[in-house]
Amino acid sequence: MKRRKELSEEELDLIRNKVTEDEALEKFFKDCCLRNLRPATIEYYKNEFHATKKMLKKDLVDIKQEDIEAFIVRSKTQISITTINTRLRALRAFYNYLKKNKLISTNPMKNIKLLRDRQKVIETLDNQEIEKLITIMRNDRTFVSFRNEVILLVFLDTGIRLSELVGIEVEDVATNHIVIRKTKNLYQRIVYLSERTQEQLRKYLVIRGDVDETNKLFINRDNNELKPHSIQTGFTSYGKRAGISKRVSPHTFRHTMAKRMIMAGADAFTLMTILGHSDMTITKKYVYIWGPDIEKKHKQYSALKGLKF
Template sequence: MRRRNELTEEEMKIIKKTISDDEAFDLFFRDCYLRNLRPATIEYYKNEFHAAKKFISIPLVECEQKGIEELILQSKKVMKITTINTRLRALRAFYNYLNKNKLIEKNPMKNIKLLRDRQKTIETLDNKEIEALIRVLRKKKTFIGFRDEVVLLVFLDTGVRLSELIGIEVDDVRDNKIIIRKTKNLFERIVYLSDTTQEQLKRYLMIRGYVETNKLFINRDNKELKPHSIQTSFSKYGKEAKISKRVSPHTFRHTMAKRMIMAGVDAFSLMTILGHSDMTITKRYVNLWGPDIEQKHKQYGALKGLKL
């Protein structure tokens, strides 16, 4: 029997130079290290790739657009839209790298868009809730309680991220400002402290004293403070203060942003203070506080004062 002239898809796969998932991962993460991506970003990629393989039955390097679409459909049954989009961003970075370096013929993410999701109002704390948190901390009369009061003041004064706060060293504190070195976008920036925070920080440094680590905030064993410890503690303080909202470092960052906006700070200055890479997220902050915008409209609306 005479052979067909054209090769089948299976035969073409044998001829084609292929790369395994492990080889692709090695190359991708090597590139991540060369670009000096944050360890947290690299860990995020690793976790998302591992999770994606549970939904895709073939090697990721062999996946086509239909495979990604099937992943989305299956994921929607068990995940929130934000979680799916987080996974899609990781896969997009992976396939873009492979396609750019000609390690795969087609990019399965080329025509895949992030899923539309409703923009939720970001929760922030009001004056009474902040004061209730401070009261809970002051009742403790412990080193940890006072340390966390200062941590709260720094969060609310500067809007720093949790990872940035953990990275602050004693030498980074300069009178009314702190140099933030461990930033998300690798650009150092300066944040400023109110008189209240300055005074409490000075008292904290006196009580802290000299310890082996140069990190500003330490635990009861005089060791470097861990992010999880701060998150867990403030969640517990929120419950003690009978605050129904989520109490977390991210909530403090949003609260700071809102208070600055309502005080009249311009978006560009806020972007610089918060360390945003572009104006996109800052604009979202400006547009999010519905009830406050409504109040401003009532106060300053164009028709106010007209006798019509």
């Protein structure tokens, strides 16, 4: 029998000394560590790789483009578009690394695009809703409620993330600003405080006092470090008590701060810096979503306003 002109993929893999899945993952995660990626990012990759393997029932190094396509089709009946895209981003990072380092011959993600998703409404809080939350906290008259009021003010004043807030230590606080060290992109930044937040934060520091258990700025009743979950559940509870149908969370406060700054006339570059975005993509999204508000500002401050010709 006459031989084929070209070798099969399996035969080519044999010649190339194809990398095993364990070897590929070890090299990829070593590279993640060398690039000093956050532990949360590395954990995200591990979770998405595990989910992909579980669905496709194949080793990651054996996955082809058609497998990815089948995975997408099947996933659309089971999980959200956002979750699918999150998984695809992880796979793209993995296979791009393998291809770049010549550990695979073909990148199965090369021709795969992220799925288009409908633009979701980003909820923000209005003045009345914010005032309701503050009123409920003040009515409680406890250390926890006052601490949460200060946390709310810091969120709304600075737009910092929950992970950034819980990372703040007492020495990071200055008179009119806070140094944010535990950032998503590893770049420290300074966020500034309004006079109202400065005043309440000064009072909180007096009430907090010096504790031996932790140097974190925000602590629980036992003087230990405050955990993100406690903050999340606390504000969810306040939202229900205030009769607010929207989601009341640190991320909602971040969106609220961004919208209010845009409506007040802040430029995109300033907002990007304050929020700690690595690029303009998300900042532009905010500007686009609240476009009608921007249109009003344009009419109010148009460079042609007042000219007679």
